Amino acid sequence: MLKYVARALGICSLPLFVLIVVPAVHGQYAERGSLVGSGAADVDASGRSIKNPRVRAIHTHDPELPGGTAYFFQYDPFLAYQLGRNLSFREFRERDGIFGSKVSNLGGPKLDGTTAKITANNQTSCSGCHNQPYGNPGGGNTFAKDSGLGRQAPHYYGAGIVEMLAIQIRASILAEVDLDKDGWISATEAATASNKLLVSTGTGGRDVDFGSARLSDGDIGVPGLNPIFRVWYGREEGGSVSIVPGASAIDGENTTHYNFEMVVWGWGQLAPPSALNPTNRAFTWDPYAAHSGLEAHDPSTLEDPDGDGVSEPTLAGAIQFPATHRAPDGGQLLDPAGFSLDDPDGDGHMTEISEGDLDLVEWYMLNLPRPAFAGTNRQYKKGIKLLEDFECTSCHVPDWQIAAQDDLYAGDRRFFDLDVTWNKKNGRLEGELIQLTDGEGQRFYDEFVVRGIFTDFRHHDMGDAYVETGYDGSQNRTWRTPPLWGVGTGYPWGHDGGSQTLDAAIARHGGEAADSRDLYMRAPKRKKAQLKTFLGLLQLYDMESLPTDLDGDGEISSDFMVQGVNTGTERFSPEWLFSTPVEIQGMVENSQGGLIRSFAARNLTEAYGLDLSLRRDSDLDGWPDVWDPAPLTPGFLDGLNN
Numbered sequence: 001m002l003k004y005v006a007r008a009l010g011i012c013s014l015p016l017f018v019l020i021v022v023p024a025v026h027g028q029y030a031e032r033g034s035l036v037g038s039g040a041a042d043v044d045a046s047g048r049s050i051k052n053p054r055v056r057a058i059h060t061h062d063p064e065l066p067g068g069t070a071y072f073f074q075y076d077p078f079l080a081y082q083l084g085r086n087l088s089f090r091e092f093r094e095r096d097g098i099f100g101s102k103v104s105n106l107g108g109p110k111l112d113g114t115t116a117k118i119t120a121n122n123q124t125s126c127s128g129c130h131n132q133p134y135g136n137p138g139g140g141n142t143f144a145k146d147s148g149l150g151r152q153a154p155h156y157y158g159a160g161i162v163e164m165l166a167i168q169i170r171a172s173i174l175a176e177v178d179l180d181k182d183g184w185i186s187a188t189e190a191a192t193a194s195n196k197l198l199v200s201t202g203t204g205g206r207d208v209d210f211g212s213a214r215l216s217d218g219d220i221g222v223p224g225l226n227p228i229f230r231v232w233y234g235r236e237e238g239g240s241v242s243i244v245p246g247a248s249a250i251d252g253e254n255t256t257h258y259n260f261e262m263v264v265w266g267w268g269q270l271a272p273p274s275a276l277n278p279t280n281r282a283f284t285w286d287p288y289a290a291h292s293g294l295e296a297h298d299p300s301t302l303e304d305p306d307g308d309g310v311s312e313p314t315l316a317g318a319i320q321f322p323a324t325h326r327a328p329d330g331g332q333l334l335d336p337a338g339f340s341l342d343d344p345d346g347d348g349h350m351t352e353i354s355e356g357d358l359d360l361v362e363w364y365m366l367n368l369p370r371p372a373f374a375g376t377n378r379q380y381k382k383g384i385k386l387l388e389d390f391e392c393t394s395c396h397v398p399d400w401q402i403a404a405q406d407d408l409y410a411g412d413r414r415f416f417d418l419d420v421t422w423n424k425k426n427g428r429l430e431g432e433l434i435q436l437t438d439g440e441g442q443r444f445y446d447e448f449v450v451r452g453i454f455t456d457f458r459h460h461d462m463g464d465a466y467v468e469t470g471y472d473g474s475q476n477r478t479w480r481t482p483p484l485w486g487v488g489t490g491y492p493w494g495h496d497g498g499s500q501t502l503d504a505a506i507a508r509h510g511g512e513a514a515d516s517r518d519l520y521m522r523a524p525k526r527k528k529a530q531l532k533t534f535l536g537l538l539q540l541y542d543m544e545s546l547p548t549d550l551d552g553d554g555e556i557s558s559d560f561m562v563q564g565v566n567t568g569t570e571r572f573s574p575e576w577l578f579s580t581p582v583e584i585q586g587m588v589e590n591s592q593g594g595l596i597r598s599f600a601a602r603n604l605t606e607a608y609g610l611d612l613s614l615r616r617d618s619d620l621d622g623w624p625d626v627w628d629p630a631p632l633t634p635g636f637l638d639g640l641n642n
Contacts, residue, residue, distance in 0.1 A: 052083070056623060059359055066609075150497055151496065152497040161448075163279055167262070263276065329352070371538060412447065459479060507520075565583055
């Protein structure tokens with residue numbers, strides 16, 4: 001059976017001795033968790049800063065273990081979402097193992113095997129690059145990667161939808177070509193496959209051609225898949241197939257089968273052909289390591305019992321691809337409590353990012369709200385017609401459909417959707433929270449029509465104006481079709497951030513997009529302006545200030561009460577949706593003698609579950625007491641040593 005179903009919640013393997021409860025020791029958190037007027041330095045009246053202290057999360061399968069990741073997913077999913085959000089935007093410190101001794105060093109060879117590729121260890125937070133709008137999973141920053149021209153950091157609104165569609169596309173192709181259902185494509189299966197791998201975008205939608213499963217030289221060679229896919233190879237022996245490390249083609253002897261993943265994060269690169277990361281989980285630990293020197297330990301990715309290079313689903317339900325993507329902390333040496341003592345970078349900090357941390361960030365990314373259209377339905381339909389007139393939709397496919405769960409597909413794995421639309425009367429974007437679970441927190445796994453994503457998920461030759469010359473002189477001109485949702489907020493544009501206007505970005509299109517570009521260039525100024533106006537309405541937004549109907553009463557209150565305190569306009573604040581909602585400080589006098597509403601938390605410990613047995617960190621060293629050999633003595637390296 002194809003791997004897709006989230007594994008059943010099992011029993012945590014933590015030793016019994018680590019469940020001893022230790023009384024909490026109260027003290028100042030290093031983050032901005034204090035109240036206005038407290039005299040403490042770590043105050044933020046806006047409530048937007050990280051409130052909770054850094055405590056490594058513990059991965060569990062049993063939802064009855066309070067404070068483990070399975071517990072949060074089942075009983076407090078919005079807290080799990082917020083904890084993932086806070087890990088994404090947290091500015092890590094030296095005490096957390098950030099950087100080590102190698103700040104802004106060069107890392108990773110290019111095609112010549114010598115020239116360094118990326119400037120590593122150069123960010124303390126994901127928000128250093130993904131920051132437009134600030135405090136959200138936006139883009140906006142251009143940073144050094146493969147060339148002196150840089151790379152544009154993409155936003156990752158709707159990240160879960162992108163990942164779910166990628167896994168679904170792979171499943172569709174595998175179901176068509178893998179006739180014996182062993183998870184591999186043999187040379188024989190490739191030879192009998194259709195010359196075009198057509199995948200439906202959904203009911204009534206078009207098919208997208210992802211290349212060919214056939215091999216380049218008949219019964220040997222490489223498959224003709226679009227470069228959005230990354231391929232690995234295996235050899236059949238004794239009725240089973242095992243991966244052949246380093247293989248680059250089927251030769252009929254040493255290699256007989258191939259497998260593949262769809263790589264949807266990253267613009268594109270030459271070695272290996274494709275982009276960077278195939279899943280949200282890999283999109284988390286990879287930048288943590290590259291940009292912050294924080295190395296993740298992730299057994300979930302390695303859970304591949306049949307050895308096909310594809311893992312069992314994670315706690316959030318997504319398969320991973322250990323054949324090509326493994327977290328840097330391999331966990332060869334484990335503490336009895338289960339965390340890794342490997343310390344690959346040798347800085348003395350153990351398990352800098354835990355498996356549970358990755359659970360939380362993956363959960364956050366899975367459920368991230370989508371971008372919005374800041375206009376009317378009439379404007380949207382006119383815009384689609386303009387894109388069709390310019391033949392833009394040949395690549396920027398407007399809609400896709402996530403299929404409902406069945407024997408082939410996983411269905412929509414999110415636990416909520418935020419439907420954001422334009423309120424013409426109020427002149428603003430507004431949200432409606434839609435629960436995708438029943439009254440007991442069980443998800444529906446239904447179908448979901450993704451409107452306005454505008455991508456075919458393929459890589460294309462974009463012509464001379466989009467050529468990137470790498471540090472070593474190698475050249476790339478093949479780039480992923482970026483989803484256009486949110487493009488109106490983006491600035492600058494292009495894989496390299498080299499286009500300062502939408503007009504310039506369109507004019508750069510060449511190669512496979514040349515005909516569409518020419519139609520645009522020949523169009524009247526009025527029609528060009530209409531297209532750019534439409535694109536400008538495909539917007540990101542500040543999630544936490546978005547006016548939103550949270551309680552489902554059909555209205556957005558101007559005086560939304562939470563824990564008996566007036567929080568102002570009803571908005572998308574996950575903190576109001578915790579099992580124990582955050583009680584804000586409320587109206588206080590500021591240092592200038594004026595009255596303000598402070599959103600600092602009065603009940604931080606209760607709301608954020610800081611006293612739960614697997615979250616309690618009595619000495620505030622980042623190690624939960626159940627992992628800490630000295631829970632009352634700070635030891636930032638491993639719970640014991642500094």
